Amino acid sequence: MTSLTQDAVKQALSSIKDPYLGQDLVSLGAIQDIQINGGKVELAVVLGYPAAGIQQQLSEQVWSAVRQLEGVEEVAVDIGWLIAANQPQNNTSAVPGVKNIIAVASGKGGVGKSTTTVNLALALAAEGADVGVLDADIYGPSIPQMLGVGNKRPEIHGNKVMLPIEGYGVQSISMGYLVTEQTPMIWRGPMVSGALQQMLTQTHWQDLDYLLIDMPPGTGDIQLTLAQKVPVTGSVIVTTPQDIALLDAKKGVEMFRKVNIPVLGVVENMATHICTNCGHEEHIFGEGGGKRIAEDYQTELLGALPLDLSIRENADAGRPSVVAEPDGPIAQTYRDIARKFAAQLCVQGAVDAQGPAIEISDD
Incomplete structure (x- = not known):
């Protein structure tokens, strides 16, 4: 009779691969705390990214795998995750209360970047992470509307930093909380860049695993400030399949590559349209554009979303798809995308996140 050992358990588990990293759980160091008591085996699997959606399956x-070992009578499995802080490429100081900053960007407007940002933030939260959103579109902030929090104003914390506004469990800050809907931001580039830095560093982020930055379109002042002065650990590019959008998306990828910010992948919006009357599927804006960009730049197509009326309606109503229809196919696609780029990020290497104390005035 073969004795039941920790090595035997690990050997049995070496055939199980992480569904997003392609390596076995043992090689990844995910198998921890193996306890053997007679015929009972207890163990913990600790992933580097939030994964509530695949917890039961894994x-x-x-x-x-363990139950098939000779001598095993009972198996207890605990699946969890530990999200580490990753080192930004520009060596800037970490933002207090934030482990990882992800820039969600596009080369041009109208591709659904803000909708994608909010749904990915909600998807990460649904997967088990603590998440925040920074609305960096100073001229056209839309995050307050999409998170359904309206015209709230942030409170001032003890050491004169703003408390983020919370919607559906996601922390957020936006110029939309600081001005009225009728107030145009008639600012030059340096003022906009300064506002971005203030919102980032003078907000009392509370133990975030991920802070998603909803970037304005283009490659201008805000993007340059982000690259040079913000500790960004990764980026996600949003595009549509049409050629014009792809041209601008490529510029976004190139910008992040030039400043050494990893591109974790590409999200393709409006990939297909399915007729609500006859069910016919059609690639209205072209086909395979996101995949081509991903291949050209050695990154990953994280996922494709359809041209679906409910995505727009839910976002406009302040109940994005991930919370409005959590069990629907669109929400599941967003959650799969979130797991993919979080998994990519977790293999970059972790550091201790420390940052300076911040003080601001009331005005």
Whole structure:
């Protein structure tokens, strides 16, 4: 009779691969705290990214593999995750209360970048992460509307930093909270860049695993400020399949590459349209554009979203798809995308996140 050992358990689990990293759980160091008591085996699987959506599936795989070992009578599996802070490429100081900053960008407007940002933030939260959103579109802030929090104003914390506004469990800050809907931001570039830095560093972010920055379109002042002065750990590019959008999306990829910010992948919006009357599927804006960009720049097509009326309606109503229809196919696509880029980020290497104390005035 073969004795039941920790090595035998690890050997059995070496055949199970992480669904997003392609490596086995043992090689990734995800198998921890193996306890053997007679015929009972208890163990923990600790991933580097939030994964509530695959928790049950992975638990069943691990249970089945261990249960087949000779001498095993009972198996207890605990699936969890520990999200580490990653080192930004520009060596800027970490933002207090924030482990990882992800820039969500596009080369041009109208491709659904803000809708994607909000749904990905909500998807990460649904997967088990603490998440925030910084609305960096100073001229046209839309995050307050999409998170359904209206015209709230942030409170001032003890050491004179703003408390983020929370919607659906996601922390957020936006110029939309600081001015009225009728107030135009008639600012030159340096003022806009300064506002971005203030909102980032003078907000009391509360233990975030991920802060998603909803970038304005283009490659101008805000993008340059972000690259030079903000500790960005990764970026996600949003595009549509049409050639004009792809041309501008490529510029966005090139910008991040030039400043050494990793591009974690591409999200393709409006990939297909399915007729609500007859069910016919059609590629209205072209086909395969996001995949081509991903291949050209050695990154990943994280996922494709359809041209679907509900995505727009839900966002406009302040109940994005991930919370309005959490079990629907669109929400599941966003959650799959979130797991993919979070998994990519977790293999970049972790550091201790420390940052300076921030003080601001009331005005």
